[in-house]
Amino acid sequence: MQTLTYNIPNISCRHCTNTIKMEVSALDGVQSVDATVEPKQVTITFQEPATEESIKTLLAEINFPPVI
Template sequence: MITVTYQVQGMTCGHCVNSVSTEVGALPGVENVQVDLDAGRVTVTSQRPLDITSVRNAVDEAGYDLVSA
């Protein structure tokens, strides 16, 4: 398993957490998504390394901005 933490901008509430968790969690190979709302961090555990573009697109689809990995 591989765990990577991403910095996401714009999340402010529980709905934000659910949106990001749902979109990122739908990526192939993702096992777990944990969102730290206060810190703006999304920690993703996956079976293999995720393509940063796929993660960025999933976060964007949820309505937020991926700042860094």
């Protein structure tokens, strides 16, 4: 199990954090997702088959590209 925190500048409100939680939670292998507006961050706990790469790709696809 691995936990990563990303800064996501595109987060502007609770709709954004809800979207991120919903979309990332749906990835196979993701155990938990916490997203906050202040600070604009998401913390994700996951294991295989989810990978750092697949999570970053998904976040970019839904218009919330992470900045580390």
